[in-house]
Amino acid sequence: AQSVTQLDSQVPVFEEAPVELRCNYSSSVSVYLFWYVQYPNQGLQLLLKYLSGSTLVKGINGFEAEFNKSQTSFHLRKPSVHISDTAEYFCAVSEETGYSTLTFGKGTMLLVSP
Amino acid sequence: EADIYQTPRYLVIGTGKKITLECSQTMGHDKMYWYQQDPGMELHLIHYSYGVNSTEKGDLSSESTVSRIRTEHFPLTLESARPSHTSQYLCASSEEGWSYGYTFGSGTRLTVV
Numbered sequence: 001a002q003s004v005t006q007l008d009s010q011v012p013v014f015e016e017a018p019v020e021l022r023c024n025y026s027s028s029v030s031v032y033l034f035w036y037v038q039y040p041n042q043g044l045q046l047l048l049k050y051l052s053g054s055t056l057v058k059g060i061n062g063f064e065a066e067f068n069k070s071q072t073s074f075h076l077r078k079p080s081v082h083i084s085d086t087a088e089y090f091c092a093v094s095e096e097t098g099y100s101t102l103t104f105g106k107g108t109m110l111l112v113s114p
Numbered sequence: 115e116a117d118i119y120q121t122p123r124y125l126v127i128g129t130g131k132k133i134t135l136e137c138s139q140t141m142g143h144d145k146m147y148w149y150q151q152d153p154g155m156e157l158h159l160i161h162y163s164y165g166v167n168s169t170e171k172g173d174l175s176s177e178s179t180v181s182r183i184r185t186e187h188f189p190l191t192l193e194s195a196r197p198s199h200t201s202q203y204l205c206a207s208s209e210e211g212w213s214y215g216y217t218f219g220s221g222t223r224l225t226v227v
Contacts, residue, residue, distance in 0.1 A: 004156075009154065034215050036215075036218075041220070041221075042220055042221075043118075043120075043204055043206075043218035043219050043220045043221050044157075044204070044206075044216075044218040045218070046215040046216070046217075049215055090157065101147065101159055101162055101172070102147075102159075102215075102216060103156075103159075103173075104149075104156050104157040105156060106154060106155055106156050107154070107156075
């Protein structure tokens with residue numbers, strides 16, 4: 001079975017500063033990796049995903065993530081954040097099988113202040 | 115516009131009542147899921163379905179039940195609500211194959227008093 005660890009429950013950052021949200025996963029087989037964002041009182045929205053190929057994945061809203069198989073990590077980055085990026089971010093993993101479901105981390109709250 | 119809808123958005127109900135949380139999607143997705151979300155905790159999968167007449171229990175033990183009579187509809191029922199059921203419930207769906215990820219509804223925030 002797979003698992004996900006998001007190392008920071010909360011990340012405060014100033015507007016226009018860079019940010020990295022950390023995610024590590026555990027699985028005995030190959031995986032697919034996802035980042036979702038949840039704004040207040042809303043459901044989760046897909047930011048980006050890694051399925052195969054290039055380890056640097058670009059998503060919506062200027063976010064990107066890098067898959068590192070040796071470190072079993074999938075950290076999310078943005079070079080310059082905006083106030084509107086304040087939200088909860090969830091990392092998720094799925095095994096590369098047709099009957100696997102998504103396993104989520106506990107989430108990281110990104111707090112952007114002026 | 116293709117989407118996934120959950121009703122109600124908020125529900126406050128007394129202990130012992132029977133409730134059904136509705137989830138419908140217009141995308142024709144075969145796979146549907148129910149997750150329970152509590153503050154500071156992982157999203158826990160409580161039920162999922164691979165298609166009509168298919169239902170499976172998820173990782174988190176739950177006293178709820180689900181049904182899948184139509185592709186677009188995946189309701190979750192609690193026969194007798196308890197304060198421990200207070201939580202946010204998120205419904206999601208996905209296409210066949212994993213390249214698309216999940217599409218989530220806006221959630222139902224349930225409070226049992």
